[in-house]
Amino acid sequence: MKNVVKSKWMKYGIAAVLVIAVTVGIYIHKKTEPFEVTYVQFTKMLEDGEISEVSLNSGPTMKFKIKGKNVTYRTDNPRVEDLKETLLLHDVHVDETAETVSVLQYILGVTVTFGFGIFIFQSLKRSGSKNGNMGLNDTKVEAQNLTVGFDDIAGNIEAKEQVHDIIDFIKTPEKYNKLGAKMPKGIMLYGPPGTGKTLMAKAIAKEAHVPFFSVSGSDFVQLYVGVGASRVRELFKEAKKHEKAVIFIDEIDAIGKKRSQGAFQGNDEKDQTLNALLTEMSGFKEQDGIVVIAATNRLDTLDDALLRPGRFDRHVEIGYPDVNAREAIIKLYFKNRPIAEEVSSMELAKQTVFFTGAMLENLINEAAIEAANRGDAYINNSHLEVAFYTIIAGKEKKDRSNISEIDRRITAYHEAGHALITKLLAPDNSVTKVTIIPSTKGAGGFSMNIPKDKFYLNKQEMIARIKISLAGRVAEEIILGKDYITTGASNDIEKASQDLRSFMLKYGMDEEIGLINMSVLTGKETFEDEKWIAKSQAYMKQFYEETKAVLLNNEELLKIIAETLLEKETLDEKELASFFE
Ligand code: ADP
Numbered sequence: 001m002k003n004v005v006k007s008k009w010m011k012y013g014i015a016a017v018l019v020i021a022v023t024v025g026i027y028i029h030k031k032t033e034p035f036e037v038t039y040v041q042f043t044k045m046l047e048d049g050e051i052s053e054v055s056l057n058s059g060p061t062m063k064f065k066i067k068g069k070n071v072t073y074r075t076d077n078p079r080v081e082d083l084k085e086t087l088l089l090h091d092v093h094v095d096e097t098a099e100t101v102s103v104l105q106y107i108l109g110v111t112v113t114f115g116f117g118i119f120i121f122q123s124l125k126r127s128g129s130k131n132g133n134m135g136l137n138d139t140k141v142e143a144q145n146l147t148v149g150f151d152d153i154a155g156n157i158e159a160k161e162q163v164h165d166i167i168d169f170i171k172t173p174e175k176y177n178k179l180g181a182k183m184p185k186g187i188m189l190y191g192p193p194g195t196g197k198t199l200m201a202k203a204i205a206k207e208a209h210v211p212f213f214s215v216s217g218s219d220f221v222q223l224y225v226g227v228g229a230s231r232v233r234e235l236f237k238e239a240k241k242h243e244k245a246v247i248f249i250d251e252i253d254a255i256g257k258k259r260s261q262g263a264f265q266g267n268d269e270k271d272q273t274l275n276a277l278l279t280e281m282s283g284f285k286e287q288d289g290i291v292v293i294a295a296t297n298r299l300d301t302l303d304d305a306l307l308r309p310g311r312f313d314r315h316v317e318i319g320y321p322d323v324n325a326r327e328a329i330i331k332l333y334f335k336n337r338p339i340a341e342e343v344s345s346m347e348l349a350k351q352t353v354f355f356t357g358a359m360l361e362n363l364i365n366e367a368a369i370e371a372a373n374r375g376d377a378y379i380n381n382s383h384l385e386v387a388f389y390t391i392i393a394g395k396e397k398k399d400r401s402n403i404s405e406i407d408r409r410i411t412a413y414h415e416a417g418h419a420l421i422t423k424l425l426a427p428d429n430s431v432t433k434v435t436i437i438p439s440t441k442g443a444g445g446f447s448m449n450i451p452k453d454k455f456y457l458n459k460q461e462m463i464a465r466i467k468i469s470l471a472g473r474v475a476e477e478i479i480l481g482k483d484y485i486t487t488g489a490s491n492d493i494e495k496a497s498q499d500l501r502s503f504m505l506k507y508g509m510d511e512e513i514g515l516i517n518m519s520v521l522t523g524k525e526t527f528e529d530e531k532w533i534a535k536s537q538a539y540m541k542q543f544y545e546e547t548k549a550v551l552l553n554n555e556e557l558l559k560i561i562a563e564t565l566l567e568k569e570t571l572d573e574k575e576l577a578s579f580f581e
């Protein structure tokens with residue numbers, strides 16, 4: 001109780017100090033007002049070479065001085081990104097440190113800052129520790145010790161080639177400067193999470209023998225106004241102390257997303273942070289040997305300003321590993337682990353389509369844990385199998401006794417429906433496993449349906465994909481009747497709807513809609529016209545009926561698969577194939 005009262009008084013006290021400080025500050029500010037000049041006049045003076053010095057800041061106005069006169073002028077601050085560059089090109093001394101202030105102003109500044117600091121500190125404390133780790137002393141960035149080099153990256157061969165000259169450049173910038181070769185200041189690594197972007201950035205720093213500074217874009221966004229921008233400046237200041245360095249900004253999308261068109265409420269904090277980054281990047285010279293590397297999952301969502309020449313102008317894709325890359329990654333993580341003779345890295349690579357490097361590492365680690373749990377000396381296929389399903393669907397439920405017989409039946413038919421339709425409509429896909437063993441992630445069971453390792457799906461294949469999703473529900477309807485269908489199909493419905501949307505809005509596969517990308521055209525993710533919603537419903541109904549016809553035609557097979565599933569719980573690829581002979 002006492003504490004509450006105390007902090008209440010403290011708050012009033014701080015508020016009072018703030019009000020007085022600001023009032024006096026404004027008063028003093030008014031008194032020492034410099035000569036006002038329009039921005040047009042300013043630019044003219046700049047062109048005529050009259051300006052000697054400009055104090056850049058992020059406020060609404062900026063001060064400057066004219067050659068030979070010790071008078072301070074003031075003009076509007078246009079707050080454009082390349083102002084600093086323009087000034088430097090006009091041989092103007094740019095001062096980014098604080099403006100000259102009177103002692104009184106200085107004291108006031110300190111008081112205000114201090115009061116504000118306490119205020120923030122208090123609110124941080126009150127808001128719990130959610131943002132607590134974003135505290136102000138967290139702004140320090142240090143060079144990290146590097147342990148991973150190029151040898152620790154398996155696969156990603158093209159990406160490695162694309163960054164090779166960068167390493168050489170950081171090491172010996174003279175070699176490139178002599179020939180007038182301009183190296184990119186920024187590299188944008190893009191690709192799905194877990195594919196090794198961070199790994200690549202670290203390896204570049206390690207190979208070039210320079211310190212590695214790393215921040216995440218998301219660290220900036222929850223900060224208080226202005227802090228993001230100052231953190232950026234601090235980061236670069238630190239890095240510049242080392243002459244050569246790699247600066248890594250993970251999740252750059254957090255600050256560098258496209259500004260939404262026509263939106264009224266821009267995110268000032270984000271823009272300020274982004275502008276600070278761009279300014280810093282144009283601030284250092286190419287010759288220096290500082291390289292900024294950023295990572296994003298999606299290149300297409302980034303603000304164009306980031307990708308322009310002089311910024312992040314080299315774009316390197318770090319994509320899903322193909323089968324050979326997967327084998328290389330598997331071999332890398334098999335090294336130094338006892339692996340049983342029976343295990344084939346190539347076989348495992350084939351079974352892990354769409355696994356990222358991080359997932360493969362995780363898989364092998366889980367298998368090692370499983371082996372240890374069972375007290376085995378070597379990691380064998382059965383450990384890997386358990387690990388596989390742990391990774392893709394959560395752990396097998398140990399206690400299955402509480403699952404009722406009815407649930408098992410529903411699951412068996414539902415999964416048999418998925419598997420059968422996959423076999424019939426997409427025979428190229430491999431169904432590596434069908435199971436009714438529930439996972440802790442909640443699915444009643446699942447069929448592991450791996451599409452062929454290829455780039456494109458044609459229209460028929462797209463439709464088949466949707467039908468595969470619908471097949472679980474169709475099987476339920478056939479066996480249980482229309483009124484007894486279950487909630488088990490919600491994920492399937494979601495997936496089918498997503499695919500249908502892409503079918504119409506992304507891939508131009510609906511003839512009436514035509515070759516249109518709706519989000520590009522309207523700025524909205526989807527259309528609102530009821531006509532199109534009705535059309536989607538009609539599509540879905542048609543696909544559902546067609547799937548039902550196929551399953552009814554093969555009802556015997558459906559029953560055999562489902563009943564076998566009830567008996568064995570899990571069917572592998574071979575067992576499933578045997579039904580089709
Ligand atoms: P991203 O930054 O793309 O999300 P990370 O670099 O953080 O991915 O990858 C996470 C982890 O996965 C890495 O630390 C590494 O252990 C493993 N990994 C990912 N890709 C590879 C790869 N190509 N070779 C070896 N290990 C990898």
Ligand code: ZN
Binds near residue numbers: 418
């Ligand atoms: Zn399903």
